[in-house]
C-alpha cells in the first residue's frame with residue numbers, strides 16, 4: 243500500500259534535512275526559518291517545524307509536509323515525489339505506480355533509445371555517422387552521449403516498439419508516434435539525429451531530434467506531456483549535476499552540440515537550455531546545485547540578447563550570472579574545436595562579465611545614439627533596479643564612468659527606478675506573485691480564514707492529550723471555517739491524524755495539510771504550546787459570543803426573540819460556559 247510507504251518514508255526522513263538542500267535554514271527556538279523558495283524575499287518568512295514535520299511560508303501562504311514540499315519545488319506529481327523520497331529514505335516501494343502512464347512512457351522511451359542507437363550503427367545510419375564525423379564527434383563519443391539515428395522510413399520505430407511489446411497507443415502517448423489518418427500510426431522522428439533528454443532523477447523523459455536534410459524544423463522535440471516539459475529540464479543536467487556541485491559553478495549553453503563539446507573538453511558542468519528561452523524553473527534547477535552560472539550563449543546578436551534575458555532570470559532565482567564573451571567561433575562548439583580553443587574558452591570564462599557590466603556593455607552603442615539612447619537607458623535601469631543592491635554595488639564606479647555619471651547619481655537613478663516600480667514588474671516572465679511583498683501575513687481571508695482557528699486546529703492535530711481532554715464538538719462549533727470544522731469533526735470521530743493525511747493524499751486534497759502547516763507556522767511564531775493554548779480557546783469563545791450570542795441578547799432585550807432563537811441561545815450558553823476562561827481540560 244502506498245500509505246504504508248508514505249508512513250515509512252516520513253519516519254525515516256527529516257523535513258528539515260530535506261528542505262535544507264534547497265533553503266538555508268536557521269534555528270530559532272523550536273522552529274527553523276529561511277527565505278522562501280517559492281516567492282522572492284529577502285527577510286525569512288518561511289518556517290519549518292521539525293517537531294511537526296511541516297513547513298509554512300507567511301509571505302506566500304504555501305505550506306504542507308515533506309511530500310507537498312518536494313512536489314511543489316520539483317514540479318512533481320505525488321507519485322513521482324513518492325518515488326524520489328523513497329529513494330532518498332532507502333525505502334523500497336511496495337506498490338508499482340498506480341497510474342502506469344509515466345512508467346509506460348519511460349519504457350517506451352528506453353526502448354526507443356536502444357532502437358535509435360542501433361540504427362546509428364546500422365547501414366541506414368551512414369548519413370548520421372557522416373554528419374557526426376563532420377561535427378568532429380567520434381562513434382565512441384556518440385555512444386557515450388547516447389546519440390542515435392531515427393531512420394527516414396515512416397514506421398521503423400513503431401514496428402520495433404511493437405516487437406518489444408509496446409503498443410501503438412503507448413508509442414503515441416509517449417510522443418514517439420503520431421496517429422495516422424487511416425488508422426495505425428507513424429513515427430514522429432524520421433531522418434533525425436536523436437539526443438535523449440533525461441530528467442533530474444535520471445529518467446528519459448523525451449528526445450530532441452536534429453534533421454539532416456529535407457523539409458521540417460531543424461530541431462524537433464518530444465511533445466510536451468505530463469512527463470516531459472522542455473521548459474522544466476536542461477539537457478545533460480543529469481550527467482552534469484555532480485560536477486556542477488563539486489566545481490561550484492555551472493556552464494549554460496544553447497545547443498545540444500555545444501553541451502556535448504563542452505563535456506568532451508572537460509567541462510562536465512555544462513547544461514543546455516533545450517532551445518527555449520531559459521525559464522525560471524530551469525534556473526531553479528541550477529540554483530539547487532550552485533549559486534554561480536557562466537552563460538555561454540552564441541555570440542551573434544540574438545545570442546547576446548538571449549543571454550541577457552537568461553542572466554536576469556538566473557539572478558532572480560538567486561544565481562549569480564556571468565557572461566562569457568569570446569572572439570572566433572560563433573558558439574562554444576566552434577570555439578572549442580579551434581586549435582587553441584580550450585585555452586581561449588578558459589580565458590573567456592576567467593574574464594566573464596558580471597550581469598551589470600554586461601548589460602552596460604551590450605547597450606553601449608545604443609546609449610551613444612541620441613535616437614536609441616532613451617530606450618536603452620530605460621532598459622538598463624529597469625534591469626539594474628531589479629537586481630539586489632549587493633549585485634550592483636561592486637560595479638557602481640565602473641558603470642557610472644561608462645554612463646558619464648557620478649556614482650551617487652547612478653545610485654539615485656536606480657533608487658528612483660525601484661520606487662517607480664511600486665509593484666515591480668519583474669523581468670522574469672514567470673514572475674512570482676508580488677515578488678516585492680514584504681513577509682507579512684497576507685490579508686487573504688478567503689483562503690486563510692481565521693488564523694486563530696488554524697492555530698487551534700494544528701494544536702489539536704498534533705497534541706493527542708489535548709484532543710482527548712477537549713470538548714471537540716464545542717470547539718468545532720466555534721469555528722467559522724468549514725474546512726477547519728471538518729478536520730475537527732474527523733478528529734472527533736476518532737480518526738488519527740496520519741489516517742486523515744493519507745486520505746487527503748489519496749484524494750489529492752492539499753487544503754487540509756495547508757491549514758495544519760499554516761497553524762503550525764503561526765504557533766511557532768507566536769510561541770504557543772499546548773500548555774498555553776487556553777488563551778486561544780478563550781479568544782475563540784469570545785469571538786463566538788460576539789458573533790452568535792450577543793445578537794440574541796439584543797433580541798431578548800427588545801423582546802423580539804422567537805422560540806427557536808431562545809432554544810439556540812440556551813444551547814450557545816452551554817457551550818460558552820463549558821469552555822469559560824479557556825479551560826479546555828475541564
Ligand SMILES: [Zn+2]
Nearest residue numbers: 278281299302
Ligand atoms: Zn513564500
